[in-house]
Amino acid sequence: MPAPARLTPLPRAFYDRDTVAVARALLGQWLVHRGDGTTRVGRIVEVEAYLGPTDLAAHTSKGRTARTEAMFGPPGHAYVYLIYGMHHCMNVVTGAEGSGTAVLLRALEPVGELPFASNGPGRLCKAMGIDRRHYGHDLCSADLFIAAAPAVDAADIVVRPRIGVDYAGEWALKPLRFYVAGSPFISRR
Template identity: 70%
Template structure:
């Protein structure tokens, strides 16, 4: 598996989101390598995007999202579920891509359709906050056997509070994949 280079993440967030589909999320821990194919994502475009956590500015919580591209922004939702984003664009931009669902490839048990379930299956917790996704133990890689996926664009899930930003088609998934979190 060929790990994605930093320059992959240092691009337009919407493009990175679509290009992440079909890539492999790889996590090595406790002598086990877990691998899942990314099948659903959402793009969050920075402080002007009212659905993005960075719309409230730079805080202790959002610091990683404003950091350099190719790092993990992990947060806790409802006090119990971890969610993982991939930081995109230049340092200071505040943009990222939420990983919503993966298709199990190797050593993954349990459901993976939804950002909290994805993190649970991959063992992602707040310890991965700010983690460099160009590392050897937790990264995203090309799938040499994958064909370019047919991509569907829809509005993001659960961001009704964001006004006009709620309706923007910034959720992307692989058409027909049975692991997506919501039709």
């Protein structure tokens, strides 16, 4: 699938709304990272929604900390963190400032050449060249952003519980993982 000729960031208003609505709307959009003379592009095919301090699977469930500060910031920024001491993961901050809500980007369909597999949040960040330097990055900028692409039809969106949050009790079972039906690029079926 070729990238569109003109890639421009989505407006902040796209992110400044209900987190589940943003999660669903992110499917099919283009994640773009320009840097070091290259442009990396991937089509978002899998995401998970995190609903703020009451969501026991969300990092913000422990309150406002130095680590989670970006999640409490304005919508349309990146919350990038390191897991297992080696893998970066990227969330898109959503909702009103102070809400602590975000959407984890779980998998991309490669568009053009990506140097690594991009199925799974750690692989996605590695393939896109995203790391902690992008913590709090404004996604309305020209170097790391999400660009508009044709929306995925609601009938083509699969809804499942999130992955790897068993510690969150009943929140582990909430249907907050969304992916494009039939995509061979998702992290787990």
